[in-house]
Amino acid sequence: MTNQLNFEPKPRWILSVRDLPNERGRARYQVTGADGQTAEIVLDKRKxxxxxxxxxxxxxxxxxxxxxxxxxxxxxxxxxHAETKTLSNGRKYYTLQGKVQFLGPISKEGVC
Structure with missing residues (x-):
């Protein structure tokens, strides 16, 4: 008899905006896609x-x-690339694909 485990991820629940990180200022990220290409992006606010x-x-x-x-x-x-996946119960969750690295905040003057 084979003991088979059905592993499902346990995504963190975000039930309201206050469950998200507080920082909303501009910050730089390095993104590496599945093809190995890297790019630097700047995000702020909800993104x-x-x-x-x-x-x-x-x-x-x-x-x-x-x-x-x-x-x-x-x-x-x-x-x-953030992927939408589905749990066995039909609930959808989100996960990052590729590599994303936080490079740091950007001050109002543009200097880190």
Whole structure:
């Protein structure tokens, strides 16, 4: 008899905006895609909050927070690949694909 484990990730639940990281100022990130190409991007506001949260792990989001909209904008506007996956119970969650590295905040003068 084979003991088969069905592992499913346990995404962090984001039930409201206050569950996201607080920092919203401009910050730089280095993104490496599956093809090995790297690019530096600058994010702020909600995009930064979502990427910072995704850097700590997969996220499940209540519809009121609308992370899906931000994930779509990150793909379209910034070339950052965040994937939508589905758990066996049908709930969707988000995870980063490729490598994303936080490079640091950008001060108002543009100097880190």
């Amino acid at each position: 930064r909050q979502v990427v910072d949260a995704l850097l700590s792990g997969e996220l499940y989001c209540a519809s009121t927070v609308r992370i899906g909209d931000i994930v779509f904008r990150l793909k379209e506007d910034n070339g950052l």
